Amino acid sequence: MLSLRLAAIAALIEKGDVIADIGSDHGLLPLYLAGKGYSDLYASENKKGPYNRLKKAVNAYSSNIIEVDLADGLEKLPARINTVVIAGMGGDLIASILSAHPHKLDSVNKLILAPNSNAQTLRRTLNFIGFSISYEEIVEEKGQFYEIIIAHNKPCHVCSIETKFGSYNLRNKSETFIKMWNDVYEQNKRLLNNENLPEVRRKEILEEQSLIENVIKRGEKT
Numbered sequence: 001m002l003s004l005r006l007a008a009i010a011a012l013i014e015k016g017d018v019i020a021d022i023g024s025d026h027g028l029l030p031l032y033l034a035g036k037g038y039s040d041l042y043a044s045e046n047k048k049g050p051y052n053r054l055k056k057a058v059n060a061y062s063s064n065i066i067e068v069d070l071a072d073g074l075e076k077l078p079a080r081i082n083t084v085v086i087a088g089m090g091g092d093l094i095a096s097i098l099s100a101h102p103h104k105l106d107s108v109n110k111l112i113l114a115p116n117s118n119a120q121t122l123r124r125t126l127n128f129i130g131f132s133i134s135y136e137e138i139v140e141e142k143g144q145f146y147e148i149i150i151a152h153n154k155p156c157h158v159c160s161i162e163t164k165f166g167s168y169n170l171r172n173k174s175e176t177f178i179k180m181w182n183d184v185y186e187q188n189k190r191l192l193n194n195e196n197l198p199e200v201r202r203k204e205i206l207e208e209q210s211l212i213e214n215v216i217k218r219g220e221k222t
Helices: 004-011 028-035 048-060 091-100 119-128 159-165 167-172 175-192 199-221
Strands: 019-022 041-045 066-070 083-089 110-115 132-141 144-152
Touching: 004 028, 004 083, 004 110, 004 132, 004 144, 019 028, 028 041, 028 048, 028 066, 041 048, 048 066, 083 091, 091 110, 091 119, 110 119, 119 132, 119 144, 159 167, 159 199, 175 199
Parallel strands: 019 041, 019 083, 041 066, 083 110
Antiparallel strands: 110 144, 132 144
16 A cells, blocks of 8 residues: 555656656555556666665566666666656755756656655756746645655746746845845946957846846836
8 A cells, every 4th residue: 555645646647657766665656556557667776775675576566567777866767758756855865866867857758756855955956957847735644744746847937037046036135135136237237348258258248137137127117
């Protein structure tokens, strides 16, 4: 029987999802999905002990539809995988797993993530790597709360702005925040007066000026 957390994750998996369960532990999720008719599953662990335990659990089920791998995170993720599940780890660790092999995410459409801490760090990383959060829920189990995040491989148009300025700062716009970016704006104006400024650098500065005008200056005029 699945825990409430794993049951909630399983309920978010759809037909057509080709699942990889990273850090699968005893393989409870892929074994459950195999019993539900999913025919192409991948489960991995990054240490020999947990890997051997996972392999034993899968072999006991006599399943030949779950590929078991000894791999570090997404290192050996097959190209056929379109949905990655990572659960039961801290948000920092999940973020580092996603960031370590970004090219492996090119063919991944959906991430189902259940951090047991530091969900904020994970959300920032998802924005940074070009995934947009489409759904979140919280599961309570034995007095503990677990956050579940679904993100799709679709860059958020405001990601770059939030990465540059900070989403909290954008919401609050303190006097110090405004002052700092006004100073940057004035410094950039002086740099743009330099006729010897390389064109690539000039373009970067002009793009930054446009962002500052939209985010800071426009707000001052209203």
